[in-house]
Amino acid sequence: MIAETVCSAVSAAGLGIAAVSAYRKRFLTAARIAAYSLVPIGLVLTGVVGWAADTAFSLKAWVGFGVLGAAWLIFLGTRAVERRRGGTRAERKAAKAARREAVAPAASAPSLGQGASSTTARPAGKPQAAAPAEDFSDIEAILKKHGI
Structure with missing residues (x-):
């Protein structure tokens, strides 16, 4: 009951301010203020204010909000731990497999120095033009x- 009275008073005050703005020839401002001041009355007439007041003073509603908050905190905590670990087991295995597939098996052979041993074991009949291709x-x- 008190919420409806407060909303009605706010709307009446807003309409009064809109009337003063219109008197001062600020019609656009007056129209905006009137529109904003009609919102609380509209909420009272649709029953939203009564529902919000009943919810705000209901112990059951506050316990429900507390449960939702706890669920949200648990969800955020598990996400933080999952990010710190690097994902789930299946995601880590998939990432490891992708890393293995990304590297060619013979890709590390030249970096280990096997390329230098192949130049010394080259037959004499091959031309020297093959050396830049190896590079x-x-x-x-x-x-x-x-x-890449």
Whole structure:
């Protein structure tokens, strides 16, 4: 009952301010103020104010809000722990498999120095033009290793 009275008083005061604004030839401002001041009366007439007042003074509603808050905090806590761990087990296994698939098996061979041993074991009949191609294969292997 008191909430309806307060809303009615706020609307009456707003309409009074709108009338003063209209008297001062500020019609757009007066129209906006009148529109805002009619909102509380509309809420009273639709029953929203009564529902909100009943909810605000209901112990059952506040316990419900407390339960929702606790659920929200638990959800946030589990998300924080999951981010800190790096995801669920299935997500970590999938990420590890993706990392293995991203690197070619022979990609690390040139970086380990096997490329140098292949130049010494080259047969004498091959031309020297093959040496720059091996340099590019090393670069390609490094780029593949990094997923580029």
